[in-house]
Amino acid sequence: MGTTLKNSIQLIIRHNTIVIFLIMLLVSAMMSDAFFTANNLSNLIRQLAPVGIVSMGMLLVILTGGIDLSVGSVVAMAGVLIALFSQSMPLSVAVLAALGSGVLAGAVSGYLVSYQKIAPFIATLALMTIVRGCGFIFSKGAPIMVDDQAAALTDFGSGRTLGIPNPAIVLFIVFAITAILLKYNVFGRILIATGSNEEAVHLSGIKVHLYKFSVYAIIGGLAALAGIISTARTSVGSPNLGVGMELDVIAAVVIGGTSLKGGKGSAINTFLGVLILGMMGNVMNLLDITAYSQQIIKGVIIILAVLLQRFQDK
Amino acid sequence: MENKSLTNRVELRNIAKSFGGVAALKDVTLKAMPGEIHALMGENGAGKSTLMKILSGVHQKDKGQIFIDGEEAHIKNTFDSKKLGIGIIYQEFSLVPDLSVAENIFLNRLGENGWWLKRKKLNQEAAGLIESIGFTIDPSVKVNRLSIAQQQVVEIAKALSENIKVLILDEPSAVLGPTEVLKLFDTLFKLKKNGVAIIYISHHLSEIFKIADRVTVIKDGTSSETLDVANTDKDTIIRMMLGRTLNAMFPPRETAVGKEVLRAENIGIAGKVKNVSLQVNEGEVLGIAGLVGSGRTETVRAIFAADKRTAGTVFIHEKKVAFASPVDAVKHGIGMVPENRKLQGVILSLPIKENISLTNLKGISNGLGFINAPKETGNADSLIKKLNIKAPNGDLATGKLSGGNQQKVVLAKWANTNCKVMIIDEPTRGVDVGAKVEIYKLINDLAAQGVATLVISSETAELMGICDRILVMREGQIQGELNKTEFTEENILRLSIGAH
Ligand SMILES: Nc1ncnc2c1ncn2[C@@H]1O[C@H](COP(=O)(O)OP(=O)(O)OP(=O)(O)O)[C@@H](O)[C@H]1O
Ligand SMILES: [Mg+2]
Numbered sequence: 042m043g044t045t046l047k048n049s050i051q052l053i054i055r056h057n058t059i060v061i062f063l064i065m066l067l068v069s070a071m072m073s074d075a076f077f078t079a080n081n082l083s084n085l086i087r088q089l090a091p092v093g094i095v096s097m098g099m100l101l102v103i104l105t106g107g108i109d110l111s112v113g114s115v116v117a118m119a120g121v122l123i124a125l126f127s128q129s130m131p132l133s134v135a136v137l138a139a140l141g142s143g144v145l146a147g148a149v150s151g152y153l154v155s156y157q158k159i160a161p162f163i164a165t166l167a168l169m170t171i172v173r174g175c176g177f178i179f180s181k182g183a184p185i186m187v188d189d190q191a192a193a194l195t196d197f198g199s200g201r202t203l204g205i206p207n208p209a210i211v212l213f214i215v216f217a218i219t220a221i222l223l224k225y226n227v228f229g230r231i232l233i234a235t236g237s238n239e240e241a242v243h244l245s246g247i248k249v250h251l252y253k254f255s256v257y258a259i260i261g262g263l264a265a266l267a268g269i270i271s272t273a274r275t276s277v278g279s280p281n282l283g284v285g286m287e288l289d290v291i292a293a294v295v296i297g298g299t300s301l302k303g304g305k306g307s308a309i310n311t312f313l314g315v316l317i318l319g320m321m322g323n324v325m326n327l328l329d330i331t332a333y334s335q336q337i338i339k340g341v342i343i344i345l346a347v348l349l350q351r352f353q354d355k
Numbered sequence: 356m357e358n359k360s361l362t363n364r365v366e367l368r369n370i371a372k373s374f375g376g377v378a379a380l381k382d383v384t385l386k387a388m389p390g391e392i393h394a395l396m397g398e399n400g401a402g403k404s405t406l407m408k409i410l411s412g413v414h415q416k417d418k419g420q421i422f423i424d425g426e427e428a429h430i431k432n433t434f435d436s437k438k439l440g441i442g443i444i445y446q447e448f449s450l451v452p453d454l455s456v457a458e459n460i461f462l463n464r465l466g467e468n469g470w471w472l473k474r475k476k477l478n479q480e481a482a483g484l485i486e487s488i489g490f491t492i493d494p495s496v497k498v499n500r501l502s503i504a505q506q507q508v509v510e511i512a513k514a515l516s517e518n519i520k521v522l523i524l525d526e527p528s529a530v531l532g533p534t535e536v537l538k539l540f541d542t543l544f545k546l547k548k549n550g551v552a553i554i555y556i557s558h559h560l561s562e563i564f565k566i567a568d569r570v571t572v573i574k575d576g577t578s579s580e581t582l583d584v585a586n587t588d589k590d591t592i593i594r595m596m597l598g599r600t601l602n603a604m605f606p607p608r609e610t611a612v613g614k615e616v617l618r619a620e621n622i623g624i625a626g627k628v629k630n631v632s633l634q635v636n637e638g639e640v641l642g643i644a645g646l647v648g649s650g651r652t653e654t655v656r657a658i659f660a661a662d663k664r665t666a667g668t669v670f671i672h673e674k675k676v677a678f679a680s681p682v683d684a685v686k687h688g689i690g691m692v693p694e695n696r697k698l699q700g701v702i703l704s705l706p707i708k709e710n711i712s713l714t715n716l717k718g719i720s721n722g723l724g725f726i727n728a729p730k731e732t733g734n735a736d737s738l739i740k741k742l743n744i745k746a747p748n749g750d751l752a753t754g755k756l757s758g759g760n761q762q763k764v765v766l767a768k769w770a771n772t773n774c775k776v777m778i779i780d781e782p783t784r785g786v787d788v789g790a791k792v793e794i795y796k797l798i799n800d801l802a803a804q805g806v807a808t809l810v811i812s813s814e815t816a817e818l819m820g821i822c823d824r825i826l827v828m829r830e831g832q833i834q835g836e837l838n839k840t841e842f843t844e845e846n847i848l849r850l851s852i853g854a855h
Contacts, residue, residue, distance in 0.1 A: 227716045227724040234713060238702040244661060244693055245713040245768065246685025304704055 057349045058298050058310040058317075065320045073327040081323070083206050087274065089319040090208035091116060091267035092286065093312070096293045097219040098260030100311045103294055104223075105253050106236040106303030107154060107161035112264040112290060113283035114172035115143045119268030121180040124278030127191035135191070140265045146172050147261015151254035165257075169287070176280040184279040187272060198273025208270045215263065220308035232256065236303025292339070293318045296346045317346075362425040364389040364552035365410070365441075365521045370419035371576075372405055374755070377747075379405045381576035383419075387521070387552040387569075392543060394567035394584070395556045398596055398787045399759030400745035401573040403556050404446050407523045410554075411443040412436035423520070437463070440520035444510045444527050446556075446758045446785065447697050452499035457481035459498055460513045484512045489538035503530045503695055504647035511539065515546075522546060523554045526758065528562060529785045532647040532813045533848070540566055558759070558787050559814075560589045572596050597789045604792060605820030608799040612823065613637030616672060616807035617689070617776045619658050623666030627653045628831040631667070635776065635807040640798060642822035643811045644847045650831035651811045652694050655778045659684045659691045671775075688775035690714065692765050692782065694811075700765035703754030707746055707764055708735035710753050714768045738767040743793055758785040763794075770797060777801055778809045783817065795821050815847050829853050 053060050069076045076082075095112050102109045119139045126135035146168060153164035187195055200207050223229035231252050234242045243249045272278045297314030299306030321342060325335045363386045372380040380402045387393040397403050408414045410421065412433040421428045423439050430436050436443075450459045457477040474495075481494035490508045498506060507530045514522060524543075528536045543553055543566060555567060563570055564584060572579040572595040579595050594600055615636050622631040628650040635641045643651045657664035660678035669676050671687050678684045681691070693699035701710050712719050712731055719731040735749035742763045746756060753764055762785050769777060782798065783791045798821055802808055812818050818825050819842040827834045827850035834850040848854075 225725050225728075227720045227726060230709065230712075230716070230726065234702055234705060234709070237704045238698075240699050241702050242713065244659075244681050244691065244699050246681050246690075247713070247716075248680075248682050304702075 054349065057346075058296070058313045061296070061346060061349070062313045062317055065317050065324075069320050069324045072324050075327050076324060081327075083201075083209070085319055085323050086209040086212070087206040089315055090206075090212040091271050091283075092289050092293060092319070093212040093315040094215050094267045094270070095260070095264050095286070095290045096297075096311050096315050097215050097308065098256075098263035099290045099294050100219065100223075100297075100299060100306055100308060101232055101256040102161075102260050103291075103299050103301060104232045104236045104303055104306050105256055106239070107253065107256065108165065108291070108301075109147075109150060109257060109260050110162065110165040110287045111146065111150060111168035111172055112260065112267075113286035114169050114176060115146050115261055115264035116268040116271065116283035116286060117280050118146070118172050118176035118179065119143050119265035120272040120282050121176050121185055121268075121278040121280055123194070123269045123272050124185040124187050125179060127194055128188040132191055132193055136269060139269055140262055143261040143263075143265020143268070144258050145261070147258040147264070148254070150261070151257030154257060155250045155253040173280075180278065180280045182280065184277045184281075187276045187278070194269075194273045195276045198270060198275070208274060211266070211270060215266075216308060216312050220312075223308050228252075233304055236300075236305075238304075289318060292343050296343060298346075317342075363387060363422065364391075364424060364550075365554075366422040366425075367406065367410065368420045368422070370406060370409060370421075371417050372402075372409060372414060373417060378576055380409075380416075380573075383573060383576070383578040385554070385571050385578060386581070387554055389520075389550040389552055390547050391569065392547055392553045392555055392567045393581075394563045394570040395554055395573065396558075396563065396570060396592060396596055397573035398745075399763075399785075399790055400757040401596075402576045403573055404525055404757060406573070407443060407525055407554065407556065408445075410436065410521075410523060411441060411445075437517070440518060441523065442514035442517065442519035442521065443523040444507075444514050444525060446525040446529075448503075448506055448510065450498045450506055450509060450513075453497060455495050455497055456485075456492055456501070456509050457494035459509055460484060460494075460516050462513070464516075481512070484516060485509075488512060488515065488542040490535075502648055502652075504532065504535055507531055508535070511542065515542075519546075519551060521552045521554070523556075525556045526558065526785055527555075528557055528559060530647075530781075532645075533815065534646055534852070536562070558785065558791075560592060560788065563592070564589070574598065593788055596787065601788065601792060604788075604795075604816075606792065606796050606799055608802065610638065610802070610823050612639045613805060614672075615670075617658075617809070618670040618673075619654075619667060620670070621667045622654055622657055622664055622669075624650075624653050624657055624662065624831075625665045628657065628664075631828070631831075631833055633809075633826060633833070635809055637805045637807055638802050639824070640802050640808045640810060640822045642818035642825040643809065643828060644815060644818055644825050644851060645828035645834075646851050647813065649828040649851065651828050652780055653831075654828070655691065655780060655809060655811060656693075659689060659778060661691070661693075685714070685772075688773070689778065690769040690772055690774035690776070691778040692769055692780060694780040696761055696765050696784070700768075701753045701761055703761075704752060706750045707739065707744065707753050707756070708732060708749030710764050711735045711738055711749070711767045711771055715771045718771075734771065735767075738771060742767050742770070742797065743790060759787055759790060762786050763790065766794060766797065770801075774806060776807045776809065778811075780811045782810060782812065783814070791817075815844050818847070819844075827851055 119142055122142055123135055123139040126138050150165050150168045153159045154161045197207050202210055231247055235249055235252060239249055271282060293314040294311050296317055297310035365387050367385045370380055370383045383406055395403050409416045412430045412435055428439055460481045461477055478494040485492050492505050567584045569581050570584055571581045613636055615634055618634040620632045623629050631654050645651050656662045658669055660680050676687055708731055720726045732749060739749060744763045745760050753761060783794050798808060825837045827847055829851055837846055
């Protein structure tokens with residue numbers, strides 16, 4: 042009797058992310074009739090796509106024991122650049138160039154962190170302001186409308202495939218790739234090992250520096266992808282986009298049970314973390330809770346989630 | 356009235372402890388009198404460290420009783436244990452790397468003299484304490500700058516910084532050289548005179564006969580009867596530990612030395628190593644002897660490019676190589692089992708199989724890096740069996756293994772590759788007698804396959820038993836080279852301490 046109770050408590054603690062997710066789902070359904078409508082759900086997931094995409098990159102970075110604060114700025118810069126480039130270039134080239142700008146920004150962070158041994162927090166804090174500045178300079182400080190010539194971009198952003206919003210599809214693909222890499226590929230294996238004991242990995246003859254560098258380049262690319270999708274969805278590239286986004290992204294990763302010390306975390310739980318965070322906002326909006334109160338509630342839930350994970354470590 | 360001197364200082368009665376359904380201790384009883392040195396022995400994974408962690412409050416017992424000076428003690432955490440006067444030196448280090456030596460020694464009492472750290476006073480007291488046990492270490496240095504032998508000394512000083520009735524030492528000598536061990540023994544004898552009960556865990560039988568009064572053996576979680584050391588011998592203890600006898604400690608082997616594989620010329624590391632040259636051939640086992648701090652580890656780490664060197668050249672198969680990092684060294688077929696397994700050897704949070712695979716990721720994955728799970732599992736299982744690692748399967752987190760079994764995982768990592776050169780820094784650190792023989796066999800097998808092997812060890816007998824040649828280092832320089840016919844403890848010691 043006692044042991045079954047104990048076992049089920051342990052089970053709940055072990056799978057706390059999914060438990061929180063199910064509770065959120067239940068609460069959302071109860072709180073608002075509007076929640077489980079196809080319209081609301083597809084809107085929700087469409088809105089979540091940028092944060093979700095970047096969260097997958099953040100998961101990789103945090104697994105190695107790092108952090109990236111510059112993602113919001115990269116989202117804005119890439120969003121501005123795609124709007125600009127698509128005015129004069131073929132769309133495919135414009136997309137590649139915008140993605141490239143993100144990879145480049147990430148590569149600079151990665152170089153500073155991995156080869157110059159600057160603390161990730163500091164290096165990416167610097168990149169955060171530098172890249173934000175670049176976004177403003179490229180856009181001359183004003184939002185840039187997507188040109189009619191690039192209608193394909195906005196069509197993609199607002200369109201659906203098989204009834205699913207396109208941004209959501211991109212998110213699913215990024216999620217699937219991350220999950221597969223982490224679970225079945227040497228790349229994920231090395232990231233997790235690096236976050237657990239970098240020295241042991243290094244002495245095993247593995248290019249730790251290259252792997253650490255690469256996660257920042259990857260998250261830069263993913264942030265740029267998120268920026269392109271945002272612009273595609275809204276038809277404007279705004280240099281003000283994504284301010285404070287890094288906090289949402291980090292929160293999603295942490296709610297998903299990832300250890301900020303590195304070495305522990307999974308793609309599926311991070312994905313659930315993104316959904317939990319998104320549902321929280323969505324339900325609070327449906328309930329007309331003010332933005333200020335929303336911030337407080339969000340913070341409390343993050344603390345609760347992390348406290349729950351404490352038990353898991355024991 | 357009970358005569359106080361006849362009361363056990365510490366008594367553990369019928370202790371049992373399981374981890375998630377697996378019994379680590381089934382029924383262990385252990386009694387130590389004041390002023391007694393009581394040896395606790397047993398195979399890797401027998402439950403020695405677990406028992407001591409119960410006494411120090413890290414783990415809680417499932418069953419049984421603990422008595423200190425005849426009174427039942429309820430130890431719920433490490434604080435309770437400290438209050439009862441129990442001091443412990445753990446098998447795995449527990450110092451804070453970023454704090455100074457003095458701060459570590461007085462860690463749990465830093466707040467006692469008000470808010471401000473009185474650095475000068477702390478340092479003075481720490482230096483005095485370290486000197487009283489026969490060593491000199493600058494107390495203001497950060498612990499992460501110390502060698503592991505020095506860290507061990509700090510651990511001992513820390514345990515002695517309080518008034519203790521019971522001192523537990525979990526394989527303290529594993530990281531010390533012969534002279535340091537003698538100093539440790541002096542300290543233990545002093546404590547013994549003061550009536551401290553000492554529980555001494557070690558895999559070195561010779562030490563037991565030198566210092567212990569009585570010995571208890573744990574086998575499969577159950578304790579034997581306690582024996583007087585004076586009335587027993589090594590073979591009896593080995594039989595009690597392993598349940599069988601050992602034929603020979605050092606398996607015989609045919610040496611067939613081939614061409615040169617590795618040559619290092621005039622290796623120098625500023626302030627640590629000067630002009631070290633060495634050469635290892637195919638199928639040869641070269642030993643490096645020397646006291647702790649003589650520059651042995653620094654030399655091999657420089658060859659492996661784990662640390663920068665300031666001078667010297669390395670040749671592989673007569674070709675000059677310039678390694679920028681261990682990545683290059685490994686690419687050229689060099690493997691290294693590092694000195695400090697917890698910090699450099701294994702990843703405690705990852706499964707055994709993932710640790711083993713780390714040196715051979717290409718071998719278990721396809722061109723795109725996708726891991727062949729059955730292959731990985733099979734590969735790990737065969738090494739677990741070959742090295743007799745005590746674990747249900749390769750999925751267990753390495754941190755849950757006993758210390759000696761973790762050491763075997765580090766060896767398995769490199770046995771898993773096709774190295775041409777194997778550098779092994781302390782191959783049998785923390786490994787039980789039975790498993791030592793297995794590791795010596797493994798080294799023999801490697802040599803038979805033509806691997807050039809470089810072994811550092813602080814156990815002179817071990818070097819003499821497995822090496823073809825031995826270099827002796829002192830103060831960062833090579834003092835001499837001994838051929839098999841010249842192998843004697845005395846020759847090695849003479850060169851290590853620079854006596855003529
Ligand atoms: N935290 C833990 N969780 C699960 N199992 C554990 C844990 N700690 C120890 N064990 C298991 O308990 C058994 C006894 O381990 P212990 O460390 O006490 O052995 P030991 O006698 O000290 O061995 P060694 O000589 O190798 O240090 C081992 O099988 C080990 O795997
Ligand atoms: Mg142990």
